Amino acid sequence: MKLLFCDNTIWGLINFREAVFRHFHEQGYEIVLVAPSDEKTRMKTVVPDYVRFVPVYLERAGRNPLTDVSYLLCLLRIYQRERPDWIFHYTIKPNIYGTLAARLLGIRSVAMVAGLGYTFAKQGLTGSIARALYRFALRYACRVFVLNEENLNTLITHHIASAAKLVLLKSGEGVDTELLQEGKIEKYDRRTT
Template identity: 50%
Template sequence: NSLRELINFRIDIINHYASQGNEVILVAPINTKSCQFDYPNIRIIPVTLKRSGTNPWYDILYFNALRKIYAHEKPNYIFHYTIKPNIYGTLAARVCKIHSTAMIAGLGYAFSKGGIGNWIARTLYRIALRYADQVLVLNTYNKDFLINRKIVAPEKIILLTGGEGVNLERFKN
């Protein structure tokens, strides 16, 4: 949901796939002045995303931007994380017939509070995640919640019992 966070939290995975000779394309809003990668086969495609906005027009524009990028780039696989990329990215991947995985680090505000906006977010999650190949979660509470509320089919959920993987050398006390 932003380039700075994508690089900060996923750089080891990005470098791993790039080191295997894969072209890695990062699609995210640009919110950092510079970034330098270890491998030349890592590219950035900027996209506009209103992270906390609730205007459906901006979400439609975001979905359409992702759909165009996916159709043009034709990636072999797409990995999404955070709520809007999980919803709109997974739907765009489905439209383009590209396999994808959604990562849910936490259920967040949409699942902890009531209201029409959060109901819409949960409904969109339920619709979109049926098209993900897998849905990664970090704890049994989230896994059980998603299964019990019929948001994700049990066979699609992968529980990362060891967490996401934090590079302890980079994130020292």
């Protein structure tokens, strides 16, 4: 069985979710990670040898619809080639475009909403478009995982995701908090991306 995890940084995938990958690997799953490489940052993420990393180009904060369409098409190619059994998406653009790509290919996917961030705080056209894209894409996710009741209630109140698909992970998503406490996770400098 193959699991694919897609995020907007390889740093975030490895540093926050490596314990999850290790668990599934120990259960016999093949693990594939899809994210931008660290080339634009000062971070040097070490990818474990038991996972396969497929780099992808993504403008995390970009607003150019052509680059977003290019990202969607790239995910379609990767997902079609990999044919995973499940895909787990993290952060807004993978949640939107990755979920749509998975749906187009008939692959089961989960959207992980760790926080709603600027998507719901931002007023005006950009915020409205982001919320509309989220509403459209999340209807195709098999499940939508959230980490707190505030996000759960916001997604229901704004009709972004149906209550039947929402899963509140009260105990978190598997982040190894001991690594954070021990200072083994290097701080990510968002200014460099």
